[in-house]
Amino acid sequence: MKPIRIIFLSLFVLAITPAFAENGSLLSGETMNYIGFGAIVLALITLCVAMYIVLKAFRVVAKILLGPEELEEKKVDKVALKAQKKAARSERINKIFSLKPMSEEQSILIPHEYDGIQELNNPTPAWFMYLFYVTIVFAVGYLLIYHVFGVGQLQYDEYRTEMAVAAKEKAAFLAKSADNVDETTVKLSADATVLAAGKATFDGKCAACHGNNGQGVVGPNLTDDYWLHGNKISDIFKTIKYGVQSKGMPTWESQLTPKQISDVANYVKSLHGTNPANPKEPQGTKMADDENSAKDAKPKTAMVVK
C-alpha cells in the first residue's frame, strides 16, 4: 500500500507544480519550478524516512506493550491466518488459469529434461487463446473496414473532415463574437487597454526581431518614417496577419486572434516617432503618418465620423 500512496502523492504534486509556477512574481517561472520541485523531492524523501521510522517505532512499542510471550502468540495466529488466505488465493488462481492442483503435477510432467529443466504438458490457457482470437478478429476487421468496405476514413479524408468541422466551429464562434475584425474593418485606436494588450503581445512575439522598443534588430525599425509594406492601420494589420514570406516575417494568422492582431497593429502605430535608442537604419519608402496626424488635427471630425 505504502508505495502506492507515495506514487499517488507524487503524481498529485506533479500535477499542481505548474499551477504554482505560473504565479511566480519576483522569481522567474523557471526558477520557481525548480524551487518547488526541489521542495517536493525533499518532502518525498522526508516522508519515506518518516514512514520507516514510524514503522520501526510501532514494532518497538508492540514489543514493549505485549511482552515477549504474547508477541509470539500473535505471530503464530498471524501465520495461521496467512496460510489460510494463501490457500484460498491459490485456489482462485487455479480456477482462473485452469491449473491442475500441485499434487497432480507429476501426471503432466514430460519425461525429458534439459540440463535439469523439465516441462509440463499444460494446455494453453483458454482465456489466452480467446485473447489471441479476439485480436485476430480485430485485425481482420480493421483491414476490412479501412481497405475493403471503405467505411473508415484514411488519414487524408480524416484530415479534410477535421478541417471542415473546425472551420464551421470557428465561423460559428466568430459570428457571435465582437472581436471579429479583419483588414477591412480594423480601426485605429488610442485606447489604453488596447495599447497595453498590444504591447504584451508585441513583447512576447515581435520584440525578438523588431527590438523591445520597436527600434529594429533583424526586422525593420517600426518607429521611423520609412515603411516597406505601408503604414496604414489596415496595411500593418495585413502585414502581421499574412506575413511577408520572402523577408522572413512569419504569418501570424494562425497564432494570434484577430483582436490580438488589431491590438498589436495599434501598438505599432503608437510607436511611431518614439525615437528609441540604437535605431536600425531606415528601410522602405518615407511615408507621412496621415492617420495619426489626421486624428490629431481634426479630432472632432474623427469622432463624428466614428
Next chain:
Amino acid sequence: MQPEKFYYDNKIVRNFGIATVIWGIIGMLVGLIVAIQLYKPEMNMHNQYTTFGRVRPLHTNAVIFAFVGNAIFMGIYYSLQRLMKARMFSDVLSKLHFWGWQLIIVSAVITLPLGLTTSHEYAELEWPIDILITLVWVVFGINMFGTIIKRRERHIYVAVWFYIATFVTIAVLHIVNSIELPVGFFKSYMVYAGVQDALVQWWYGHNAVAFFLTTPYLGMMYYFLPKMANRPIYSYKLSILHFWALIFIYIWAGPHHLLYTTLPGWAQSLGVAFSVMLIAPSWGGMINGLLTLRGAWDKVRDDVTLKFMVVGLTAYGMATFEGPMLSLKQVNAIGHFTDWIIAHVHVGALGWNGFLTFAILYWLVPRIYKTELYSKKMASFHFWIGTLGILFYAIPMYWAGFTQGLMLKEFTPEGILKYPSFLETTMRILPMHVMRSVGGAMYLTGVIVMAYNLYKTAIQGKLVANEAAEAMPLPKLNPEASTERWHRRLERKPIMFLVASLIVILIGTFVELMPTLTISSNIPTIASVKPYSPLELQGRDLYIREGCSNCHSQTIRPFRSETERYGEYSKAGEFVYDHPFLWGSKRTGPDLQREGGKYSNSWHYNHLMDPRLMSPGSIMPNYDWLITQKLDTTTTAVKIRAMQKLGVPYPAGYDKVANQDLDKQAKGIADNLAKDHIKVKSNKEIVAIIAYLQRLGTDIKAGKTANN
C-alpha cells in the same frame, strides 16, 4: 556406452559478464548526462563532441548493443553449452567474438561523438563498422551452430529456438538496413530515399527491439528462470505457440512507427493490425514465465534474483500491452513524437532487459566462482532502488508525454492554437524531465552497487574457468523417433529450424517492403521538387552530423494542429532525393519540414549561435562551432557523383562545377547576413546549414506559385 567427459567454458561467460557491467554503467551514465542536457543544455560541457544530438545515439547504442548485447552473449554462452551438453564449438571463435564485439563498441564510442553517423536510429554506425558487425555476427553464428551440431542432447530446448531466431533475423535486418553507398571512409548515403528509406529503417528499428531486446531475453528467461526457481516450465504447448506466433507477427509491425506519415495507407494499416495481434504472443512468454513460478512464490519473497525476474516479466507484460495500444491511430496521434514513447521504451529497457540481466548476473557469477553472493543486503537494496528508479523515471515521462501531446493539439474557440509557441509546451514539462533524471540516477546507483557486490563476490571465490561435466554421446536415432509429433521432429533438426524461422520472418518482410520499394505508384512524384544545391547538400550532411533529427522531426502529419502550426502536411514526393530520410522520431523541438523561409537568415544565424537570443528559455544547445569551422568543400564532387549513382538527376558532369555554384550561393547568404550587420565568411559551416534550413519544404510552394 561410456559417458564422455568435457569442460564448459566459463571464462568466456565471465568476460561477457564483465563487459556487460562496465558498458552498462557507461551507457547509463551517458543516458543520465543527455537527460540532464534536456533541461540544462550547458551539460554538453560546451563542446560539440558531447552535445545531445551526437551523444544521444551513443547512449542508445551503448545500452542496446554494449550492455544488452554483451548480456545476451553472456547468457547464451552459459546456457547454450549446458543445454547442448557440449563446450562452445571453438575457443578461438569465442575470443574473436568477444574482442570483435568490444572493438565495435569502442569504435562506436569514438565515431559517434565525432559526428560520423548514418542517422538511421539504432544503426548509426558508418559502413566500415557495419561490415565489422557482419563479420562478428557470422563468427557468433558459426560458433553457435558448431556447438549445436556437436551436441550431446537430441532435441533442442525452447531457449535455443529463440537464440536461433535471434541470430538469423538480426543478420537479415542488419544487412538490409545497412545497404549504403560509401562516399569516403566514414561517410555513406543510404541507397533508398525518403519514404522507402523510412520504411526500411523502421522495419529494422522495430525488429531490433523484437529480435535483440526481446527474443534472446525470452530464450534466457526460459533457461534461467526454471533453474533459479527449480520448477518445470509451465507449458510446452504454449512455448511452441507463442514462439512461432511471435516471430511471424513481430516482423510485420514496423510501420506503426510511421503512422500518419506519407507511408502508403495499406502499409500503415498492416502495421496496426499486426501490432494488435502481437498482444497474445508476447504475453505467452510472460504467462509461461510467471506460471513456472507456481509453487515457488514463497521463494520469491526471499530470493532477490527471483524478485528481479518477476518485476522484469511484469515490465515486459506491461510494455508489450502498451505497444499495441500505442499502435492504434487515435492513441498514436497523441503519443507519437512525445515523451510517452520514451517512457514506454524505458519500461521495457529498464524493467525487462535491465532486471533480467541483473537477475542472471546475481545468479551466475557466484556459480562460476564457486562461492556465495558477497552481500544479499546490497542486492536487495539494488532491487528496491532499481524498482523505485523505474517508477521515478516512467511516471514523470508519461505525465510529460500526455501534457505535451495534448497541449500541442489544443485550440481556442477562435480557431487558433492555444499554445502557438512550441517552446511553451517544452517549458511546461521541464520539471518532469528533472524528475526523470532523478529516477535514472537512482537506477544507475543500483547498478554501481551491483558492480561492487559482484566484484567482491568474484574476489572471494575463484573462477572455475573450465567446469567439468559429463554426458552420454548421442546414440543412434531409435526407430520410435519417426512417430514423434512434427514439432518434436523439428526440434532435433537445428538447420531445418533455422530455415523455418528464416522463412517465417521473410513473409512479412517481403509483403511490406517489396511493393513500397518497387512499385512507383506508391510514391507519387512532384514536378517542382528538385535536388538539393551543392551547398544545401553539404548543409544537410552537417544537419546529419550534428544529429539534429534526434530532436527535430521533418514530417508534418495531416492534423489540423500540425498544419496550423507548421504548414502544409508532408507529401511522399517531397522526399525522393532524401538519402537518408530525416523524419526523426521525437519532437523535443518543433518540426522543421517547412522551416524554409519562415525566418530570415540572420534569425537562423543568431539562433544557432545562441538559441536563447531568439527564443528565450529554449533548451537547444548553442551551435557556435558552426561559425568558426570551415566547410569542407573537397567532398562536394564525390558526393554529387554518389547522388547521381543513386538516381538524383544532377546534370552530367555537374560534380566538376558544383563547387562554383556552392560558392555563389554561400556568398549570397553571407552578403544577406552582412546587411543585418552579421559579418561571417561565406566558407563557414553555418552558411551551409542555413542554406539547407532555408530550403526545407519550400519546393512545393514554388510549384504552387508556378501553377497560379
